[in-house]
Amino acid sequence: MGLKPYFYSMNALKEHFLLKPDSTFLNFGSFGATPRPVLEKWQSLQREFEEEPIQFMTVRGPQLLAASRAALAGFLGCDASDVVYVTNPSYAVSIITHSLHLRPGDEVLTTDLEYGACDRAWDHMCQLTGAKLVRVKVPFPYTDHTELVHAMEQHITPMTKLVFMSHITSATALIFPAKEICDLAKKHGILSFIDGAHVPAHIPLDLKTLGADIYTGACHKWMMGPKGTSFLYLAKPLQKIIAPLVVSWGFDPQNPDASDFVMRHEVQGTRDITGFITIPTCIDFMQQHQWTTVSAQCKELVHANAARFSALCQTPMTAAADGRYTGQMYSMQIRCKEPMQLQRHLYEQHHIEIPVMQLGDRVFIRYSINAFNSATDLDKLYTALETIINKGIYIHA
Ligand SMILES: Cc1ncc(COP(=O)(O)O)c(C=O)c1O
Structure with a gap:
């Protein structure tokens, strides 16, 4: 009963977004929506x-950027x-x-379950240096954080230099135990690197x-x-060691007005920093519209529907959908041999924007819920998938 007022306010929030009304947008997770x-x-x-390029590049831009940071x-x-x-x-x-500076061994x-682009970056560097990328198999379906932490610990050796893990995974939309993994890394004297691409404004982060x-x-x-707006955080002892990809005037700056770390990484030659400067406006927008409440409401909707989707696809639930392991996204496994064609079909025939992702030999379809969505959007998805399954095309239940 407590749900209704939030649903009304969520509908009101729709007008703030430019998303086309004739498409059901269930893929906020990929690139958001501004x-x-x-x-x-x-x-x-x-x-x-454009009105004052020099002033903006040299004075006003850096000031606004510092305030935004x-x-x-x-x-x-x-x-x-x-x-x-x-x-x-x-x-x-x-x-x-x-x-x-990884070394052989x-x-x-x-x-x-890591994001493909990041996995490729590590794989590439390991191949160049002779280091080894150790990919621990995550127990699946995901039922218990401690099982994963234990599995990770079992793979730590004297040669382990760093642990890299998503805080929320991409294809499977699972919340991983980031704090426990950071503690584990500390205990073993190795570095922890958490990929929180999906985390800020999704689940609490400190x-x-x-x-x-x-x-x-x-x-x-x-x-x-x-x-194109993201961030990198480094604990203080690492700030001198980690070099930027592009070395520019921020190295040994003539007029340092920020920390070495900030100067090195943010002064990168000519580029458009205006996107970064809008971040305080994003934070204001979320505060004005009680985003913590909106997010909680979205999560309820995600969780309330998860079981029926997994049942429809006749696959085990990816994780218990009760907020411990999932947030504003739920990803269900499907038996599908043509994920890209299915994604196209859902968009072209049903006007539903949703990602269908291959992960190794498994395929997942992931819905995201945000302020502009409603239960009707998930009903449309359900009906579309049901039709596809009944026709025996793309998904084989
Ligand atoms: C878990 C995870 N890590 C990293 C990324 C990388 O984001 P980008 O492609 O913007 O670099 C994504 C993108 O969706 C992701 O889901």
Whole structure:
């Protein structure tokens, strides 16, 4: 009964988004969606930039960027000098893979459910250096954090240099025990790197309490920032060791006005920083619209529907959908040999935007719920999948 008022306010929030009304948008998880006030702020900053390019590049831009970084740090629970803006989490991962100076025989510990782009970055660096990427098989269906922590610990050897793990996985949409993994890494004297691409504004995050050595997250997903806004956090002892991918004027700066770490990573030659500067507007938007409540409501909707979708697809539930392991996304396994065609079919024939993802030899379909969605969207998905299953095309139940 307590649900209704939130649903009404969620419907009212729809008007803030530019998403086309004739399409059912269940793929917020991939690139988010930016609300009008943030988009307008971004566009006004771009205009300002064009009106006075030199002033914006040299004076006003850096000032606004510093203020934005401070607001982001407040949101993430870290010091403003411990975090820098980067374009995307892939970029942050490559910064780290290039700075670690892995040697033959070194090991990087990760899981078999990592995001493909990040997995490729680690694989590439391990191949270049002769290091080994150890992918721990995550117990599936996922029923218990301790099982995963135990499995990870069993694979730590004297050669393990770093553990890399998603905080929320991509294809399977699982919340992983990031804090326990950071504690485990500390106990064994290895570095922890948590990929929190999906985390900020999705589940609670406090970087100081978490204790990760390295953390990256996207601002263009659940924080609703413009595409290409993300961050890299480094614990203080690492800030001198980790070099940026692009060396520019921020190295040995002539007029340092921020920490070495910030200067090195954020002063990168000519580029458009206006997206990064909109982040305080994203935070304001979320505060104005009680985003914690909105997010809780979305999670209820996600969880209330999970079991019926897994039943429809006749596959085990990916995880118990009760908030311990899943947030605003649920991903169900399907028996499908043509994931890309199914995704196209759902969009073209049913006007549903939803990702169908191959992960090793398994295929998952993942729905995301945000402020503009309603129970009707999931009903449409259910009916579409039911039709597809009944026709015996793409999904074989
Ligand atoms: C878990 C995870 N890590 C990293 C990324 C990388 O994001 P990007 O492609 O923006 O670098 C994603 C993107 O969806 C992701 O889901």
